Amino acid sequence: xxxxxxxxxxxxxxxxxxxxxxxxxxxxxxxxxxxxxxxxxxxxxxxxxxxxxxxxxxxxxxxxxxxxxxxxxxxxxxxxxxxxxxxxxxxxxxxxxxxxxxxxxxxxxxxxxxxxxxxxxxxxxxxxxxxxxxxxxxxxxxxxxxxxxxxxxxxxxxxxxx
Amino acid sequence: xxxxxxxxxxxxxxxxxxxxxxxxxxxxxxxxxxxxxxxxxxxxxxxxxxxxxxxxxxxxxxxxxxxxxxxxxxxxxxxxxxxxxxxxxxxxxxxxxxxxxxxxxxxxxxxxxxxxxxxxxxxxxxxxxxxxxxxxxxxxxxxxxxxxxxxxxxxxxxxxxxxxxxxxxxxxxxxxxxxxxxxxxxxxxxxxxxxxxxxxxxxxxxxxxxxxxxxxxxxxxxxxxxxxxxxxxxxxxxxxxxxxxxxxxxxxxxxxxxxxxxxxxxxxxxxxxxxxxxxxxxxxxxxxxxxxxxxxxxxxxxxxxxxxxxxxxxxxxxxxxxxxxxxxxxxxxxxxxxxxxxxxxxxxxxxxxxxxxxxxxxxxxxxxxxxxxxxxxxxxxxxxxxxxxxxxxxxxxxxxxxxxxxxxxxxxxxxxxxxxxxxxxxxxxxxxxxxxxxxxxxxxxxxxxxxxxxxxxxxxxxxxxxxxxxxxxxxxxxxxxxxxxxxxxxxxxxxxxxxxxxxxxxxxxxxxxxxxxxxxxxxxxxxxxxxxxxxxxxxxxxxxxxxxxxxxxxxxxxxxxxxxxxxxxxxxxxxxxxxxxxxxxxxxxxxxxxxxxxxxxxxxxxxxxxxxxxxxxxxxxxxxxxxxxxxxxxxxxxxxxxxxxxxxxxxxxxxxxxxxxxxxxxxxxxxxxxxxxxxxxxxxxxxxxxxxxxxxxxxxxxxxxxxxxxxxxxxxxxxxxxxxxxxxxxxxxxxxxxxxxxxxxxxxxxxxxxxxxxxxxxxxxxxxxxxxxx
Ligand code: FES
Ligand code: FES
Numbered sequence: 001x002x003x004x005x006x007x008x009x010x011x012x013x014x015x016x017x018x019x020x021x022x023x024x025x026x027x028x029x030x031x032x033x034x035x036x037x038x039x040x041x042x043x044x045x046x047x048x049x050x051x052x053x054x055x056x057x058x059x060x061x062x063x064x065x066x067x068x069x070x071x072x073x074x075x076x077x078x079x080x081x082x083x084x085x086x087x088x089x090x091x092x093x094x095x096x097x098x099x100x101x102x103x104x105x106x107x108x109x110x111x112x113x114x115x116x117x118x119x120x121x122x123x124x125x126x127x128x129x130x131x132x133x134x135x136x137x138x139x140x141x142x143x144x145x146x147x148x149x150x151x152x153x154x155x156x157x158x159x160x161x162x
Numbered sequence: 163x164x165x166x167x168x169x170x171x172x173x174x175x176x177x178x179x180x181x182x183x184x185x186x187x188x189x190x191x192x193x194x195x196x197x198x199x200x201x202x203x204x205x206x207x208x209x210x211x212x213x214x215x216x217x218x219x220x221x222x223x224x225x226x227x228x229x230x231x232x233x234x235x236x237x238x239x240x241x242x243x244x245x246x247x248x249x250x251x252x253x254x255x256x257x258x259x260x261x262x263x264x265x266x267x268x269x270x271x272x273x274x275x276x277x278x279x280x281x282x283x284x285x286x287x288x289x290x291x292x293x294x295x296x297x298x299x300x301x302x303x304x305x306x307x308x309x310x311x312x313x314x315x316x317x318x319x320x321x322x323x324x325x326x327x328x329x330x331x332x333x334x335x336x337x338x339x340x341x342x343x344x345x346x347x348x349x350x351x352x353x354x355x356x357x358x359x360x361x362x363x364x365x366x367x368x369x370x371x372x373x374x375x376x377x378x379x380x381x382x383x384x385x386x387x388x389x390x391x392x393x394x395x396x397x398x399x400x401x402x403x404x405x406x407x408x409x410x411x412x413x414x415x416x417x418x419x420x421x422x423x424x425x426x427x428x429x430x431x432x433x434x435x436x437x438x439x440x441x442x443x444x445x446x447x448x449x450x451x452x453x454x455x456x457x458x459x460x461x462x463x464x465x466x467x468x469x470x471x472x473x474x475x476x477x478x479x480x481x482x483x484x485x486x487x488x489x490x491x492x493x494x495x496x497x498x499x500x501x502x503x504x505x506x507x508x509x510x511x512x513x514x515x516x517x518x519x520x521x522x523x524x525x526x527x528x529x530x531x532x533x534x535x536x537x538x539x540x541x542x543x544x545x546x547x548x549x550x551x552x553x554x555x556x557x558x559x560x561x562x563x564x565x566x567x568x569x570x571x572x573x574x575x576x577x578x579x580x581x582x583x584x585x586x587x588x589x590x591x592x593x594x595x596x597x598x599x600x601x602x603x604x605x606x607x608x609x610x611x612x613x614x615x616x617x618x619x620x621x622x623x624x625x626x627x628x629x630x631x632x633x634x635x636x637x638x639x640x641x642x643x644x645x646x647x648x649x650x651x652x653x654x655x656x657x658x659x660x661x662x663x664x665x666x667x668x669x670x671x672x673x674x675x676x677x678x679x680x681x682x683x684x685x686x687x688x689x690x691x692x693x694x695x696x697x698x699x700x701x702x703x704x705x706x707x708x709x710x711x712x713x714x715x716x717x718x719x720x721x722x723x724x725x726x727x728x729x730x731x732x733x734x735x736x737x738x739x740x741x742x743x744x745x746x747x748x749x750x751x752x753x754x755x756x757x758x759x760x761x762x763x764x765x766x767x768x769x770x771x772x773x774x775x776x777x778x779x780x781x782x783x784x785x786x787x788x789x790x791x792x793x794x795x796x797x798x799x800x801x802x803x804x805x806x807x808x809x810x811x812x813x814x815x816x817x818x819x820x821x822x823x824x825x826x827x828x829x830x831x832x833x834x835x836x837x838x839x840x841x842x843x844x845x846x847x848x849x850x851x852x853x854x855x856x857x858x859x860x861x862x863x864x865x866x867x868x869x870x871x872x873x874x875x876x877x878x879x880x881x882x883x884x885x886x887x888x889x890x891x892x893x894x895x896x897x898x899x900x901x902x903x904x905x906x907x908x909x910x911x912x913x914x915x916x917x918x919x920x921x922x923x924x925x926x927x928x929x930x931x932x933x934x935x936x
Contacts, residue, residue: 005228005277026276040194041187043403045352046436050857053352081187094185098177101822104830105654106184107191107352107403135865139857141352141404142654144829145865 010074014039015083023070030054032070033080041081041110045139052138055111056080062118062137081110084117093117093155102151104142112138116152124159126152171663171673172884175822178659179678189401192356192373193433200358201230203419203432204278206268206285207441208260211294211515211850212309215258215267215287222284223270228277231426232285233269238421240387242414242480249313252477252518254414254421260289261309261476262517263852264441269418271430294515294850298450298473301512309476309513317474318486318511322493324568330504331465334456338540342533344447344919346473346844347837348440349522350862351653353403355443356433357416359423369396370420371431374412375405375651376691381683383412383481384420399681405653406834407521408443410693411479415442437855444520445844446484447919448473449492449529456504457541461552465504466537468496472511475518484519485511491526491618494569498534499578499614499788500556505568515850521693523831527617527895528838532919535613535899539906540915549903550586553614554579573616576788577876581812582614585790588872589810594794602911607797608807609908613900617787619695619815619888620780620880631779632700633687634708636665638716638772640758642736642751644671646708647679649689650701655827655890657697660819661705664884668709669716670733671750687775695888699785700778702819703883708776715768719753722765778883785880787887789813791832793900797908799930802923804840804905809869811896814876816887825873828893833868835897839905840920841867 007022014037021036028047033039033056045053047066054066057079084091090098093113103109112135119126119134126134131152132145140148183189220232231237235257243251256267268285272278293306300306301315308315331337358371368390374380374397381397384390402409415432423430434442452469470493474485493507538556542549558565563575586592591610598608621630635647646665650657662676669676679685689704690696713733720738721728730741739747756763757772764770794808811828818824841861845854854860879885902916905926909915914929 024276034193035196039187040190043191043353044193045354045403046857048436048856048858051352051436081185085186090182090185097185098181101178101826103181103184103654104656104826105351105353105402105404106180106189109184110187113185132865139352139862139864141350141406141834141862142830143826144831144833144863144871145868146829146871147826149865 010071012070012073012078013076014078015080025069025071027070028066029068029070029073030065033065039080039082043107043110045107050139052111052115053108055114055138057114057118060118060121062115079114081113084113092158096151096155096158100147100151100154102143102148108138108140112140112148120152120156120159124156126156128153171666173818174663174820176659176663176673176820178656179662180656180658191353191401191403192358192371195358195371195400195431197360197429200429200431201271201273202275202278203422203430204270204275204282205266205415206270206282206287208256208263208265208267210260210289210291211263213260213289213291215256215260216290217288218268219286220268223281226277226281226284228273229270229281230273230428231271231422233271233418233422238418240417240421242387242412244478244481248317248478250310250477252414254417262515263850264438264517266414266418269422271422271426296514296516296846296850298471298512298514301473301514302471302510309515315512316510317478317513318509320490320509322569323506324504327465327504327506331456331467334464335459336457336544337454338544339454340536340540340917342451342453342536342917344449344529344532346445346448347522347842348443348445348844349406349408350860351404351406351408354434354436354439355409355413357419358429358431359420360429361423361427367394367396368420368424369398371398371400372416373402373409374399375410375653375693377651377681377683377686378649378688379691380412384417387417388420397683399651402651402653406523407525407693409653411444411520412481436857440844440855440860441852442517444479444484445475445517446519446522447488447529448519449488451533453533453537455537455541459545461541461545461547461555463500463502463537463541463556466496466502467506468493470507470509472519473514473516474511475514475516477518479518479520483511484521484525487521488526488529492530494571495526495616495618496530496534496569497567498531499558499616500534501558501562502556502568516846523834524891524894527891528898531613531615531895531899532902535903539903550582550591550612553582553612571618573786574782574880575878576616576786577814577878578614578788581788581790581814581876582612584874585792585810585812588812588874589792589794589808607799607908609795609797609904609906611793611900611903611907613791613896613903615789615791615892615896617695617889617892617895618784619787620699621694621696621784629690631777632689632704633775633777634704635687635773635775636708636712638712638750638754640754642749642754644669644676645679646676646705647686648701648704649686649691650680650697651691652680652697653692655692655697656823657701660698660702660823663819664702664705665709668706668713670738671736675736695890698819699880699882699886699888700780702886703780704776704778706883707778708774711774711776712772715772716750716753718765718768719756720748723748723753723756723763780882782881785882785887787815787889787892789892789896791896791900793904795901795904795908797905797926802926804926806836806869806901809871811871811873811893812876813873813889813892814878815889816880817877817885818875819886821875824889827890828873829871831891831893832871832897833863834894836867836901837863838894838919839898839901840922843920
């Protein structure tokens with residue numbers, strides 16, 4: 001039995017690619033990224049806009065994809081964790097996360113990476129306070145944050161040296 | 163075999179092999195499992211704490227487009243029942259009554275979650291509410307009623323006293339009493355619970371994807387409860403986004419999902435949303451301790467009497483109740499690192515109309531430490547002594563190991579006093595008092611809190627460990643690369659890395675050439691899983707034993723193929739060679755080729771191939787890690803807000819496998835400890851409604867709530883394999899006590915002492931206004 005729900009066809013620009021998807025208007029961006037487009041790196045931790053696991057970049061700014069409808073993302077550039085991952089290997093920030101043991105279960109990690117990436121893009125000299133402040137919207141239950149902060153600060157320093 | 167004695171990977175700060183997939187978004191968590199035709203489940207849950215069900219009307223939901231099936235107790239009547247232990251069990255879908263808010267009543271199976279939730283709203287359940295049982299002390303007295311008519315509210319009762327307790331207690335020159343309360347908290351893994359199941363039409367086997375800590379236990383539970391023979395059930399644990407004890411149970415939803423997959427021959431999945439998880443993940447820490455302490459004028463504690471009470475919720479969580487785990491273990495380690503000769507305990511675990519109590523990291527530990535360290539600080543304050551000094555006077559001395567505590571638990575060697583002294587130095591305890599006094603004059607209230615902890619790990623029967631051993635299969639492939647499998651269920655601990663470190667040293671193969679499998683009952687040997695800080699010491703021990711056995715086999719091969727004595731063979735970097743004659747060498751790959759394909763060359767007495775399974779059961783029923791946490795806080799007496807400003811940890815978990823991973827565990831546990839101490843509380847209103855159902859109400863520590871944590875290691879090896887002790891829980895065991903002791907210390911001018919976890923700003927303000935003014 002098929003659902004009666006009306007679907008509309010929308011264009012989404014994700015990680016530099018155009019996707020034509022059929023969605024119900026109430027489907028969240030997180031669900032559509034995960035289940036229609038198959039980008040499961042974006043995680044869902046609360047659907048209440050609190051945990052930040054679903055963070056993606058919308059035109060470079062971190063947003064909570066659980067609070068947005070997919071239709072609202074039309075006309076914007078969406079970047080997910082898959083989009084900041086190089087074809088081979090890891091990005092400098094991802095490498096830094098690995099070097100500093102900034103992840104345990106890894107569930108919060110994609111959201112952390114995107115929030116941190118946006119911070120460093122915006123403020124390449126962010127200090128520890130600024131990093132902690134920027135990450136307040138991303139909950140991590142495993143790491144106690146210290147190694148995440150260290151990883152972001154080290155990536156910042158590396159960016160400076162380049 | 164000098165090489166074998168010189169481990170290179172064990173103890174090294176190796177980057178984790180798990181990380182690249184997690185960092186790039188390629189890891190596969192439960193909700194990432196999607197197969198064609200997969201249906202999704204939504205549950206209709208009880209809105210009442212206690213009610214009789216007068217009728218369930220599902221017609222509209224059944225007809226809703228996209229709905230595949232609707233299940234009630236009639237269609238799925240499994241009972242989560244540990245028959246031998248408890249008189250009651252939870253029906254996976256409510257049967258005639260509901261006993262807590264969030265209890266599953268009806269399951270909707272639909273083409274997707276959106277549709278399932280729509281249909282769930284169309285189900286009408288007629289309830290007749292009854293008075294809920296919500297107060298633990300009343301429940302013990304069977305007031306206002308029995309939760310389950312067929313069973314007494316008290317489902318676990320136990321009394322214990324050391325011989326001569328009463329006399330020793332009465333004769334002591336000083337006494338004090340205190341009542342300690344821990345409020346309900348829960349693990350809140352960032353990845354919620356979830357289960358998916360599908361039937362393999364050819365074999366008739368059911369494959370269950372479960373976000374759980376213990377794959378074999380889950381298979382056992384499903385097999386046992388649903389009466390499917392074990393060989394027809396395969397449990398696969400995908401990437402798990404945090405467990406913390408909470409994912410050690412079999413839950414009603416797990417069974418319903420499997421039942422639906424079997425019944426409708428379709429792949430079925432359910433993933434919890436956050437509200438469901440706060441309502442129905444096992445809760446923890448709902449305990450009261452009424453404590454009396456007897457001590458002498460030097461602060462030496464002579465006797466502790468404790469009445470332990472725990473609210474176990476509506477049903478015993480399956481297959482173990484957290485209330486029993488929290489109290490019975492707390493009662494056995496209540497004297498912590500102190501040499502306290504006398505102990506008397508009485509335990510009452512009761513039913514209530516709240517969510518079942520299960521495990522959350524540390525289980526009994528954060529509660530027992532909160533009490534034991536709170537007692538020490540109270541004694542110090544009572545006598546006007548320095549609290550570090552009182553700890554020194556009571557501490558078990560190095561010469562006393564193995565030490566039998568007043569409850570009969572035997573502690574293996576630890577570094578109790580040393581850990582405290584080093585932590586005091588690390589935080590600068592001496593200088594602190596002057597700083598504190600100076601700032602107090604400026605109206606700023608700093609405090610310091612000490613928490614010396616013991617952490618029983620690798621217990622023969624822990625919450626996740628259905629068995630006391632772990633198993634490890636090692637297979638050196640014909641290519642010389644290694645596949646090893648264990649029955650563990652990691653959820654972020656990095657076992658693929660640490661187990662490979664252990665095996666690399668034993669086999670002399672490169673770390674990169676080892677793959678660790680876990681979490682699939684088809685490939686992993688039977689084991690207890692992850693929980694109770696057993697994976698490092700018991701899982702690691704199994705890896706070590708299996709590695710050693712395989713090493714012996716490699717040495718035999720090398721000796722025979724190189725025509726040398728076994729005692730002269732060394733292994734390393736994928737090679738075996740004759741000691742001192744590196745030219746006389748053979749690649750492990752060549753040995754493997756021989757073992758599989760050139761069978762005539764196999765040395766006599768050795769089997770074909772390079773594959774074996776070893777099981778490891780530690781000789782001691784438990785090994786104790788230990789350490790000291792010291793927290794410094796600043797309390798704003800106008801807002802009641804507490805900031806944890808500095809934090810020092812000296813940790814001793816025996817031989818370290820990977821110090822970086824250990825530090826990560828400690829940081830995370832301290833953060834959770836901050837949550838436990840000042841933020842996290844599950845709150846029920848007077849009707850039994852859980853009012854903290856979002857992460858805006860149930861507050862987790864954020865990046866700005868957690869200070870830098872200064873960690874140092876001590877290494878007092880266990881007597882078990884590799885000298886490894888467990889360490890997953892110690893940081894959360896110690897941290898809440900350190901923080902609340904620091905708050906009490908800060909509030910010394912107001913006479914206050916924290917007796918409740920968590921201590922929230924309004925409670926702090928009350929302590930400030932309730933105490934005498936300076
Ligand atoms: S899932 Fe979007 S903020 Fe938590
Ligand atoms: S690494 Fe597990 S939630 Fe952050």
